[in-house]
Amino acid sequence: MVVNLKRFSRKPELFTGGHRLCAGCGIATIVRQVLMAVENPVVVSNATGCLEVGSTIYPYTSWKVPWIHSAFENSAATISGVETVYRALREEGAITEDIRFIAIGGDGGTYDIGLQALSGALERGHDFTYICYDNEAYMNTGMQRSSSSAYGSWTTTTPVGKIGKGKMVKKKPLTDIVVAHHIPYAAQAAPGHWRDLMTKVQKALATRGPSFLNILQPCVPGWRIEPFESMKAAKLAVETCYWPLYEVVDGSYRVTVKPKEKKPLVEYLKLQGRFRHLLSEENRPLLDELQAEVDAAWEELLQKSEPSEANPETN
Numbered sequence: 001m002v003v004n005l006k007r008f009s010r011k012p013e014l015f016t017g018g019h020r021l022c023a024g025c026g027i028a029t030i031v032r033q034v035l036m037a038v039e040n041p042v043v044v045s046n047a048t049g050c051l052e053v054g055s056t057i058y059p060y061t062s063w064k065v066p067w068i069h070s071a072f073e074n075s076a077a078t079i080s081g082v083e084t085v086y087r088a089l090r091e092e093g094a095i096t097e098d099i100r101f102i103a104i105g106g107d108g109g110t111y112d113i114g115l116q117a118l119s120g121a122l123e124r125g126h127d128f129t130y131i132c133y134d135n136e137a138y139m140n141t142g143m144q145r146s147s148s149s150a151y152g153s154w155t156t157t158t159p160v161g162k163i164g165k166g167k168m169v170k171k172k173p174l175t176d177i178v179v180a181h182h183i184p185y186a187a188q189a190a191p192g193h194w195r196d197l198m199t200k201v202q203k204a205l206a207t208r209g210p211s212f213l214n215i216l217q218p219c220v221p222g223w224r225i226e227p228f229e230s231m232k233a234a235k236l237a238v239e240t241c242y243w244p245l246y247e248v249v250d251g252s253y254r255v256t257v258k259p260k261e262k263k264p265l266v267e268y269l270k271l272q273g274r275f276r277h278l279l280s281e282e283n284r285p286l287l288d289e290l291q292a293e294v295d296a297a298w299e300e301l302l303q304k305s306e307p308s309e310a311n312p313e314t315n
Contacts, residue, residue: 003198008036012064019062021054024227026217026234027133029191031055031104034131035065037198038205040100043082044068047075047109050140050219051133070103073113076121079103079128087127100205101128106217107148108138111174122181122210129204129211132174135219143222147172151293152286154274155222165283166274170293178212179248185211187247187256191218192234196245196257203247216243224273236268241298246305253304262298265291 014035021028027050035042043066046052052069055062070078079101089095103121105114110132118130137155138144145155151170154160158167178186185207189197197215204211216237218230225233237243238257242265245257266287269275278287 003037003195003202005195008198011036014038014064015055016062016064018060019055020057021050022220022227024218024220024225024230025050025054026135026191026219026230027051027054029231030131030133030197030215030217033191033194033197034102034201037201038100039202040098040205042066042100042102042205043079043086045070045075045079045082045101045103047103047105047114048072048140049106049109050135051104051106053140072105072109074117075103075105075109075114076128076130077117079130080121080124080126083126083128101126102205103128103130105130105132106138106140107132107134107136107174108140108146110134111148111172112146115177118178119181122178122183122212125209127209129201129207129213131213131215133215133217134174135217135222136171137219137222139219139222148174150275152275152278152290154224154277160277165277165286175212175214178214179251181210182251183210183212184208184250185247186214187212188214188216188243188245190216190234190238190243190245192231193238193245193257200247200256203249222274224276225271229271233268233271236263236271239263240265240268240294242268242294244298244301246301252306253301255301255305265294 015031045068047070083101134148136149137146143155144157145167149155149167152166154166160166175188185204187200189200218233220227239259240263246255
């Protein structure tokens with residue numbers, strides 16, 4: 001699959017401007033890239049969260065595709081029902097179009113509240129693509145920590161002060177949990193690497209059966225960054241290997257973007273106010289611990305991955 005930016009730029013926008021998302025929010029960029037990559041008609045189920053709230057304030061909508069609002073916990077269950085009805089109608093000949101189905105949720109609606117619905121849909125083998133936009137906290141309701149929040153990060157429920165040093169529980173390995181369901185396609189992506197992200201969207205939608213994309217999403221207020229820094233943060237996450245880009249096809253791992261020069265983790269952390277306390281000398285052991293964990297996870301991923309680096313995108 002070849003992603004051609006010139007061709008995509010000529011396609012009609014399926015996620016329009018005028019929404020109420022924050023300036024610099026990574027979700028809008030992610031959804032534009034996802035919908036620009038689709039080739040077939042799609043139906044989208046969207047869990048409650050920043051994306052739903054910011055893009056569908058009544059009576060307006062930014063969606064130019066069929067779109068269903070689901071509760072926090074059941075985006076995967078909703079699209080499972082839609083996909084099942086579609087298959088039945090297609091068998092009857094009532095529908096002839098080749099339609100694809102997408103469920104979208106944030107980390108709160110995926111790592112936590114919606115994990116049961118996601119696991120059930122993956123186990124049943126529904127033909128759909130689940131997309132998690134992971135901004136590492138419940139940003140829509142006040143920046144509370146989720147099970148995706150980074151170890152050591154500030155959130156409103158893991159404050160930093162005389163006692164607290166941020167979240168002291170490690171991030172849940174959701175992509176690994178999804179891979180353990182033995183689905184045909186799973187991947188991690190980031191909006192700063194658009195070609196890699198859009199290629200993975202096309203692969204996921206072309207896959208028969210369940211597929212999954214975990215996409216890191218910079219959050220301007222929650223990460224305490226400036227609006228113009230969101231894509232820089234997304235790229236640094238990849239360049240420091242905090243958020244490695246890879247895919248798992250029928251159980252085989254492949255790193256899709258390998259940094260030419262792996263940057264130290266502090267380059268990613270120092271951009272964000274939620275990690276600022278980790279830069280003090282007294283918290284140096286915590287910073288060293290984080291660096292060691294990133295290094296170990298990256299080496300483990302390289303060992304599991306196939307040696308070829310077929311993707312043309314590099315840093």
